[in-house]
Amino acid sequence: MNNSRKRSLTGIRPSGTIHIGNYLGAIKPALECQKEYECLYFIADLHALTTNKDAGAIREQTLDIVATWVALGLDIEKHLLYRQSDVPMVTEFAWYLSCCTGVGFLEKAHAYKDAVQNNRDVNHGFLAYPVLMAADIVMYDVDIVPVGKDQKQHVEMARDMAGALNAAYKQELLKLPQPVIHEQVMTIPGLDGRKMSKSYKNEIPLFSPEEVLRKRVMSIKTDSTPIDQPKSLKDSLLGELFKLFATPDEVADLEARLNNTNMGWGHAKEELFDVINRDLQEPRQRYLELRKDEAKLCAILSEGAKRAYTIGRPVLDRIRKATGVGLIP
Template sequence: MRILSGIQPSGVLHIGNYFGMMRPAIELQKEGETFYFIADYHALTSVRDPKALRENSRRVALDFLACGLDPERAALFRQSDVPQVTELAWILSTVAPTGLLERAHSYKDKLARGLAPTVGLFSYPVLMAADILIYDSDAVPVGKDQKQHIEIARDLAVKINETFGQVFKLPQPRINPDTQVVPGLDGQKMSKSYRNNIDIFGDEK
């Protein structure tokens, strides 16, 4: 089984990242081939400072290793180190219905919170689909809020397969029922963009 997941370097990692993505990813190292990437292209929707993005990416890698990622068992890499991902994202975008992307919960939620409605933010699920499909992923450990993105990836894989023949596997989401959504300090989903997070390695206060 091939397992893939990614995490954005959009700031200091918090316990929502740990329970929602990092711990499941670390536990899955023994179950098959594991590929984990630092989603620096995705982070460009909110982080525009190159120096900060580089430092955040480095910190994510160090935190992942500190939490138990074994580089002998799992591949850890930056999304931007694989240019074929953005090439595939363009190919997928040629079959992606606009209505499918307009229904994305995360897009509507981010607009409601004041983020600018950029093309990058709108097409975020297409890039995520490329991340997943290019590695022939069987399983993708995600939080409950990301399940729709896996469904979009499956929809786009089906469209490509129907158009060009059998090209992609249909990945399955892996959602831990105990940590489907980790609440933040205000009771909403913990998120750096909501400013309700508790850092993984923050002080005791």
């Protein structure tokens, strides 16, 4: 790895089947960072425990994520992929941040406020979620964190916590990361127009078989304009999704045909399926091959954790020394 390059970090929770919204909103922008940054990608299995108590599901979904990222182009020779729990010192790091973070500050987190307003049970891990997330980031001297608009607050909170610790010990101990938001993929719409989410059951699974992908695409909601009437991709859910996979020329061509020919939404959905499938066909095959070799996937995680440790340990030692904790030579 080239230590002269700035560092980027992205994490994803093992929380079910990976869908197109995850791919376009988080994975694809994060993988593009490989061109300019030293990249750390981690699987946030400890975060998953706040809501998921199914050990088998977490293990399986963790391996799904490894296979997915590598299939989509993660270069494991030049960059890191590791499991959060394989670098357990991150929980110690979170404690130092916790001791400089007020409870009222944590209660401002959007996810926490939403849970309280909807009378959902909230455990301590859920409340303290932003602290562990901050530790995930600042323990590695990260420069940027690519996120969707709805995740920006987490990076801002990490900056605030790192700044509070720096102020408490009157030293610039921790680097303040910058959120990087890719405007063109802010929020990916699902089949019903709401944000694509497993909780809404409106997702398109990323590596589903072609026949399943087609069925999901054909279920997209459209208006009831007759086939012989002009239509437009503008301000339509189908148009939003088509633009994410098609070239500008393909978008313009489909728009012209919808406006000027007897073309129904069903035909347009078929073309949406074609462009999505074109983009995912090769990585889907790579994913299926990788997923069969669990020993290889575990080895990737193990090697990533070793390399992550070498980056994070000096930062942890800085904090230990500043706080008077532990024996630092």
